[in-house]
Amino acid sequence: MYLKISKFVAFLTLLSIFTTNSVFAQKRSSADTERKINALIAKMTLAEKLGQLQQIDGDFPTGAARPEQFEMVRKGTLGSTLNVRGAKNVNELQRAAMESRLKIPHLFAFDVIHGYRTIFPVPLGEAASFDLKAAELSAYIAAKESRAAGVAWTFAPMVDIARDPRWGRIVEGAGEDTYLGSQFAWARVRGFQGTDYSQPDRVLACAKHWVAYGAAQAGRDYSTTDISENTLYNVYFPPFKAAKDAGVDTFMSSFNDLNGIPASANRWTLTEVLRNQWKFDGFVVSDYTSVMELIPHGFAKDEADAAQLALNAGVDMEMVSRFYNQNGEQLLKNKKLTVATIDEAVRRILRVKYRLGLFDKPYIDESLEAKTLLTPEHRKAAREIAAKSFVLLKNDNQTLPLRKNIKELAIIGGLADSKEDVLGSWNGDGKVPDAVTLLEGVKNKLGNNTKIRYVKGCDAKCEDTSEFDKAVDAAKDSDFTILVVGESAAMSGEASSRSNIDLPGRQLDLIKAVAATKKPYAVVLMNGRPLTINWVAENSPAILETWFAGTEAGNAIADVLFGDANPGGKLPVTFPRSVGQIPIFYNMMNTGRPFDASNKYSSKYLDIANTPLYPFGYGLSYTSFALSNIRLSSTQIAPNGSLNVSVDVHNTGSREGAEVVQLYIRDLVGSVTRPVKELKGFERVELRAGEKRTVTFTLKPEQLGFYNAQNKFVVEPGDFKVWVGQSSVDGLESSFTVK
Ligand code: NOJ
Numbered sequence: 001m002y003l004k005i006s007k008f009v010a011f012l013t014l015l016s017i018f019t020t021n022s023v024f025a026q027k028r029s030s031a032d033t034e035r036k037i038n039a040l041i042a043k044m045t046l047a048e049k050l051g052q053l054q055q056i057d058g059d060f061p062t063g064a065a066r067p068e069q070f071e072m073v074r075k076g077t078l079g080s081t082l083n084v085r086g087a088k089n090v091n092e093l094q095r096a097a098m099e100s101r102l103k104i105p106h107l108f109a110f111d112v113i114h115g116y117r118t119i120f121p122v123p124l125g126e127a128a129s130f131d132l133k134a135a136e137l138s139a140y141i142a143a144k145e146s147r148a149a150g151v152a153w154t155f156a157p158m159v160d161i162a163r164d165p166r167w168g169r170i171v172e173g174a175g176e177d178t179y180l181g182s183q184f185a186w187a188r189v190r191g192f193q194g195t196d197y198s199q200p201d202r203v204l205a206c207a208k209h210w211v212a213y214g215a216a217q218a219g220r221d222y223s224t225t226d227i228s229e230n231t232l233y234n235v236y237f238p239p240f241k242a243a244k245d246a247g248v249d250t251f252m253s254s255f256n257d258l259n260g261i262p263a264s265a266n267r268w269t270l271t272e273v274l275r276n277q278w279k280f281d282g283f284v285v286s287d288y289t290s291v292m293e294l295i296p297h298g299f300a301k302d303e304a305d306a307a308q309l310a311l312n313a314g315v316d317m318e319m320v321s322r323f324y325n326q327n328g329e330q331l332l333k334n335k336k337l338t339v340a341t342i343d344e345a346v347r348r349i350l351r352v353k354y355r356l357g358l359f360d361k362p363y364i365d366e367s368l369e370a371k372t373l374l375t376p377e378h379r380k381a382a383r384e385i386a387a388k389s390f391v392l393l394k395n396d397n398q399t400l401p402l403r404k405n406i407k408e409l410a411i412i413g414g415l416a417d418s419k420e421d422v423l424g425s426w427n428g429d430g431k432v433p434d435a436v437t438l439l440e441g442v443k444n445k446l447g448n449n450t451k452i453r454y455v456k457g458c459d460a461k462c463e464d465t466s467e468f469d470k471a472v473d474a475a476k477d478s479d480f481t482i483l484v485v486g487e488s489a490a491m492s493g494e495a496s497s498r499s500n501i502d503l504p505g506r507q508l509d510l511i512k513a514v515a516a517t518k519k520p521y522a523v524v525l526m527n528g529r530p531l532t533i534n535w536v537a538e539n540s541p542a543i544l545e546t547w548f549a550g551t552e553a554g555n556a557i558a559d560v561l562f563g564d565a566n567p568g569g570k571l572p573v574t575f576p577r578s579v580g581q582i583p584i585f586y587n588m589m590n591t592g593r594p595f596d597a598s599n600k601y602s603s604k605y606l607d608i609a610n611t612p613l614y615p616f617g618y619g620l621s622y623t624s625f626a627l628s629n630i631r632l633s634s635t636q637i638a639p640n641g642s643l644n645v646s647v648d649v650h651n652t653g654s655r656e657g658a659e660v661v662q663l664y665i666r667d668l669v670g671s672v673t674r675p676v677k678e679l680k681g682f683e684r685v686e687l688r689a690g691e692k693r694t695v696t697f698t699l700k701p702e703q704l705g706f707y708n709a710q711n712k713f714v715v716e717p718g719d720f721k722v723w724v725g726q727s728s729v730d731g732l733e734s735s736f737t738v739k
Pocket residue numbers: 082111155208287288494
């Protein structure tokens with residue numbers, strides 16, 4: 001039986017229909033609140049003001065505040081902590097804040113990236129669902145659990161566009177595409193914040209990392225970025241703008257150097273774009289010690305210089321390093337800082353504390369935490385969303401799904417038995433024992449009717465091959481083998497870049513050894529980035545990409561392997577054939593010499609095709625779909641007009657399933673060159689066997705325009721191509737003209 005969407009999901013779907021309209025944007029501050037804030041600022045000493053600009057780290061493992069933090073909070077010289085969490089810990093420190101002279105509530109932050117206690121798929125995996133309701137729901141559940149545990153502010157979503165799979169943090173975002181990334185940014189902010197983040201089941205979100213952090217040179221974390229302003233506007237800014245439009249009230253300034261001005265001291269991005277152009281009135285927090293790091297960047301000569309550069313540029317709150325506090329007074333005396341600048345930063349932070357409702361309700365109800373975390377409902381949602389995130393990369397001769405009455409099954413690979421790895425990187429307050437492994441999931445599904453032979457073979461590093469023979473024997477003795485390979489969770493995420501994105505260690509040899517038995521098998525991948533798996537793609541009969549699927553990973557994988565759920569995910573990022581092709585993404589420019597097999601002097605490699613191993617938007621299903629009858633409501637529109645593109649989608653196979661119908665356009669001639677294809681719409685459609693439905697997309701000026709050479713958003717007259725397809729490399733084609 002196909003897993004039915006739970007009532008809870010349906011409720012959320014309804015809820016969001018009523019909240020996605022922009023008239024329901026996050027509540028803004030009233031003139032009265034602004035007056036209160038100004039009155040409070042007028043009472044504050046310099047030390048108290050600088051205290052509001054400071055965030056420091058609690059004890060990560062326990063979630064407790066440190067003795068120094070109690071002292072500072074009581075004195076009114078610390079406004080925020082990160083990693084202090086748990087209802088009791090939070091209320092304890094908040095009591096200290098209420099004992100301070102001005103009783104300004106403390107703000108508790110934590111990295112809730114893909115779940116607080118109930119862990120959902122890593123964000124890249126969740127993006128593969130192409131399901132915005134799923135993203136909104138997982139963020140909502142994460143918010144509900146976080147707030148119950150006292151966390152009012154999450155450092156999420158990460159909305160960095162990432163086109164380099166060597167970069168380990170590609171796992172934390174929605175992948176390579178600006179449109180998809182913007183849609184997920186919006187959905188995730190809405191999931192976290194709703195339309196009023198003072199509610200007890202919502203948290204304040206943070207769009208990070210502002211900006212261009214995902215474009216680190218050579219894919220090495222923290223590395224420099226050098227990107228034209230026009231590319232920033234067209235590619236890297238839009239997901240942040242979408243987050244802003246969804247009501248996000250904090251941004252995090254990134255670690256990277258951007259065009260020679262580090263992002264954490266970049267007045268153009270922090271003030272000109274964010275505040276002046278976008279009218280953002282929340283606050284910016286530095287990424288960890290990024291204020292301090294202005295010194296090794298070679299941008300600030302000392303600590304005081306770093307403080308004034310960051311604060312004057314628009315970084316309001318300093319995380320971990322304490323240069324604002326240590327140098328503020330001196331900087332004022334030396335006229336390197338003004339009181340007005342400090343006051344404005346304080347004002348922005350207090351404004352958000354007001355919007356959080358902390359002044360009215362500083363404490364949280366301690367009875368909520370235990371009842372809210374990891375409920376069966378949350379686990380159920382995690383399981384459904386995980387199944388939606390899987391991408392079936394290959395399935396020759398319907399190798400999958402497997403029959404549940406299979407007699408003997410081999411499961412090979414250390415990742416099949418690892419609770420830790422399925423939780424992925426940045427797993428909030430997730431607990432390893434909560435996680436369901438693939439092995440457990442399959443056992444849960446099959447009960448005692450199947451003999452399961454589990455052999456580790458090797459772990460994700462796969463340096464030791466001593467168990468390979470045992471693995472081969474298990475495969476030989478069984479009717480089918482599930483081979484689980486990929487990366488450990490620690491191989492992606494922060495500070496986890498790789499120069500080689502093959503399967504680590506000797507894993508490919510393990511696959512080849514199992515393949516040599518000639519017995520049937522399927523490869524299940526767990527990984528946080530695209531991998532170069534050419535041999536597997538060529539030779540293995542079936543490949544299921546499961547990313548790091550979270551607490552319910554094993555049950556969700558078993559649902560898909562045994563056909564209780566049908567995979568419908570699509571790649572949110574290109575899988576290259578070789579690291580030599582990087583950066584490789586579908587929406588590239590055409591060049592003056594696009595590839596032409598008959599022309600030596602066309603854009604290509606001598607040793608490898610230009611094409612990826614698996615393209616953006618690609619993914620198979622256990623059923624089959626056909627698209628037909630593309631039609632446009634009009635073939636000529638005005639620059640401010642819009643048009644509908646419709647297509648019929650038909651489930652031509654024999655089981656229920658989901659297809660992600662994707663709309664791409666190409667603006668054929670532009671005053672700045674335009675990509676060969678750009679995603680501008682998608683819809684994940686669930687269809688019963690034989691069912692046919694019409695999907696209609698509306699192309700509006702927002703989708704048809706781009707930022708021109710003056711970085712002004714324009715829809716230019718001219719011809720457009722439009723495709724509706726099942727990936728970025730296929731589709732029905734049509735065209736229209738903007739006149
Ligand atoms: C550094 C990371 O870059 C950022 O994403 C995170 O939110 C902060 N540390 C706080 O943990």
